[in-house]
Amino acid sequence: MFPRLCYLIVMLTEVFKKLEKSKWLPWFGIAPFVLFPVATMFGGQVSRGIGILAFFASMWLGIFIGGKFAIVISTYCGNISEDIGKRLSHAFSVFGFLFCPVLVGLFTNAHMGTDIGLQSFGAHFLSACFGAGVIFCVTPEDT
Numbered sequence: 001m002f003p004r005l006c007y008l009i010v011m012l013t014e015v016f017k018k019l020e021k022s023k024w025l026p027w028f029g030i031a032p033f034v035l036f037p038v039a040t041m042f043g044g045q046v047s048r049g050i051g052i053l054a055f056f057a058s059m060w061l062g063i064f065i066g067g068k069f070a071i072v073i074s075t076y077c078g079n080i081s082e083d084i085g086k087r088l089s090h091a092f093s094v095f096g097f098l099f100c101p102v103l104v105g106l107f108t109n110a111h112m113g114t115d116i117g118l119q120s121f122g123a124h125f126l127s128a129c130f131g132a133g134v135i136f137c138v139t140p141e142d143t
Contacts, residue, residue, distance in 0.1 A: 048115075051108030055116060058104035059097055066096025091136035098128035 033056040041049030070092035074085040102124040108114040118124070 047112045051112035051114035052116070055101055055105050055108055055114065058101045062096030062098070062100025063093045064096070065100065066092035066094070069096075087136050087138075090138075091132040094135045095128050095132035098131050099124060102128075 034053075037049040037053035037056065039049075040052060043049075067089050070085075070089040073092075074080045074088055080088070102118060102121065105114070105116045105118050106121070109116055109118070
């Protein structure tokens with residue numbers, strides 16, 4: 001039994017090393033976020049599966065909306081340096097990543113019966129503001 005287990009571990013290590021170099025790694029990482037809602041839909045709970053899929057998608061949507069909102073703010077606020085613009089973009093992206101799923105989760109819980117466990121709205125808003133503030137204070141690296 002032990003030699004078979006060692007062989008399995010070595011084989012899995014080789015698979016993950018090859019996967020790292022392949023173009024399938026992003027798909028491998030996204031697969032659970034897509035397969036779980038699809039499996040829920042095939043289980044006969046279509047609205048719940050759509051709600052969970054919307055909840056997962058709202059994380060990326062929050063990053064996009066937060067970044068675009070920061071660009072609008074830095075464009076129309078006048079004298080903002082490039083460093084502050086980068087910081088605003090990162091901070092609002094983090095805020096969107098942390099807060100948009102809460103809004104979508106509350107909506108899907110109320111209208112689609114997803115039963116996603118969420119804390120209070122105020123607690124999520126406070127933690128999103130805190131996370132965005134911390135990221136704003138961190139100096140972005142130039143690439």
